[in-house]
Amino acid sequence: MGVARTTTGTAKGTTKKTTKGTTKETTKKTTKPGMTMTQKILAAHAGLDYVKPGQFIEANLDIVLANDITGPPAIREFAKMGRRKVFDKTKIVLVPDHFTPNKDIKAAEQAKVLREFAKEQKIVNYFEVGAMGIEHALLPEQGLTVAGDCIIGADSHTCTYGALGAFSTGIGSTDMAAGMATGKAWFKVPSAIKFELTGRPGKWVGGKDVILHIIGLIGVDGALYKSMEFVGDGLANLSMDDRFTMANMAIEAGAKNGIFAVDEKTRAYMRAHKSKTTTKQIKVYAADRNAAYDEVYVIDLSKIRPTVSFPHLPDNTKPIDKVGRVKIDQAVIGSCTNGRLEDMEIAAKILKGRKIADGVRCIIIPGTQQVYLDCVKLGYAEIFIKAGAVFSTPTCGPCLGGHMGVLAAGEKAVSTTNRNFVGRMGHVDSEVYLAGPAVAAASAVAGLLIDPAKL
Numbered sequence: 001m002g003v004a005r006t007t008t009g010t011a012k013g014t015t016k017k018t019t020k021g022t023t024k025e026t027t028k029k030t031t032k033p034g035m036t037m038t039q040k041i042l043a044a045h046a047g048l049d050y051v052k053p054g055q056f057i058e059a060n061l062d063i064v065l066a067n068d069i070t071g072p073p074a075i076r077e078f079a080k081m082g083r084r085k086v087f088d089k090t091k092i093v094l095v096p097d098h099f100t101p102n103k104d105i106k107a108a109e110q111a112k113v114l115r116e117f118a119k120e121q122k123i124v125n126y127f128e129v130g131a132m133g134i135e136h137a138l139l140p141e142q143g144l145t146v147a148g149d150c151i152i153g154a155d156s157h158t159c160t161y162g163a164l165g166a167f168s169t170g171i172g173s174t175d176m177a178a179g180m181a182t183g184k185a186w187f188k189v190p191s192a193i194k195f196e197l198t199g200r201p202g203k204w205v206g207g208k209d210v211i212l213h214i215i216g217l218i219g220v221d222g223a224l225y226k227s228m229e230f231v232g233d234g235l236a237n238l239s240m241d242d243r244f245t246m247a248n249m250a251i252e253a254g255a256k257n258g259i260f261a262v263d264e265k266t267r268a269y270m271r272a273h274k275s276k277t278t279t280k281q282i283k284v285y286a287a288d289r290n291a292a293y294d295e296v297y298v299i300d301l302s303k304i305r306p307t308v309s310f311p312h313l314p315d316n317t318k319p320i321d322k323v324g325r326v327k328i329d330q331a332v333i334g335s336c337t338n339g340r341l342e343d344m345e346i347a348a349k350i351l352k353g354r355k356i357a358d359g360v361r362c363i364i365i366p367g368t369q370q371v372y373l374d375c376v377k378l379g380y381a382e383i384f385i386k387a388g389a390v391f392s393t394p395t396c397g398p399c400l401g402g403h404m405g406v407l408a409a410g411e412k413a414v415s416t417t418n419r420n421f422v423g424r425m426g427h428v429d430s431e432v433y434l435a436g437p438a439v440a441a442a443s444a445v446a447g448l449l450i451d452p453a454k455l
Contacts, residue, residue: 034288
């Protein structure tokens with residue numbers, strides 16, 4: 001059976017290639033398809049030479065992660081297993097970030113469980129308030145995640161670390177407990193979709209706009225239990241912060257993980273962010289030339305406009321030119337998706353010398369203590385405060401309707417977070433519009449969704 005390939009236009013600047021069958025049959029033998037980046041990492045961690053989509057494997061883990069919401073249930077399950085010690089105290093990472101600083105008594109009790117377990121188990125990488133950050137911004141910054149790692153986290157946005165060329169995916173608290181105990185996890189090897197990125201993004205277009213464009217293109221289940229693999233010469237025009245944002249939101253397309261080809265920008269980032277608590281071995285995996293992909297999309301970055309996701313699903317996207325007149329009550333800039341220094345810099349450029357619109361609450365949350373400190377040193381914090389924004393300690397807070405910006409009935413927010421489900425940031429009758437930091441900051445000034453170029 002030869003290769004059958006059809007090409008159809010899907011959206012401006014985007015080409016879709018659907019590939020069915022990547023093996024050639026002969027009367028003598030059948031050649032195995034090559035492996036994708038994700039498949040190679042999983043094979044290596046399972047001690048296998050080759051894996052194929054749909055195969056079940058048991059893989060060794062490099063990092064097992066939990067936060068103050070998912071950690072306590074995992075710790076209780078760990079105790080039920082009768083285990084006294086975690087498999088490796090240097091490979092467990094605990095970060096209280098969702099409801100911290102504690103918003104109420106229940107949140108305080110949750111954090112206490114995490115704190116006491118970390119002390120009892122002598123967990124090396126436990127990050128308390130004052131040293132913590134939003135977990136998926138913090139771990140790469142601390143050098144705890146590197147290319148070639150196999151990572152699980154009891155949080156759906158654990159797929160963030162694919163920006164570094166690692167396999168990382170979210171799991172439940174029970175699997176987290178098993179991972180802490182054994183250092184292993186079961187996986188079904190995913191098939192993959194390849195995204196070939198070309199061109200250079202225009203002004204005010206970043207990783208958030210690119211991933212929202214892609215999710216709008218393929219849908220919230222368009223990559224269900226698949227690996228989204230990002231390659232192409234357009235990668236050179238995306239910063240590491242752009243890539244973290246894109247990998248972070250792979251789960252919003254239903255993907256098992258998102259992963260980027262490793263290039264010099266990736267290597268430079270890893271050189272600049274080396275762990276002080278553990279020695280990390282970097283191993284770069286590239287997809288085989290004959291790797292099999294369910295679909296291939298060619299995305300011209302130069303054609304993408306600033307993009308907004310309307311309520312109540314991330315795939316309900318519109319380019320900024322077509323959003324119409326949408327007044328907002330709140331703007332949130334931060335989260336594990338867009339709380340990095342580059343996001344703060346973009347917000348500062350737009351807010352400098354301007355004022356937040358009357359009736360709009362603008363909440364800016366740096367992803368880590370280091371980002372917070374950098375914002376102070378670079379003068380961004382002063383810009384934010386003079387503009388009339390709130391500048392917060394790192395926390396997930398408003399992203400999940402936890403605290404620091406919960407919405408009332410009928411209110412609308414533009415947010416750089418990752419989900420806009422019904423009631424995600426507060427009342428079920430509130431609305432969340434997802435956007436990048438440029439659109440969010442500009443909208444905070446205008447009082448309605450707006451193209452940053454029009455300020």
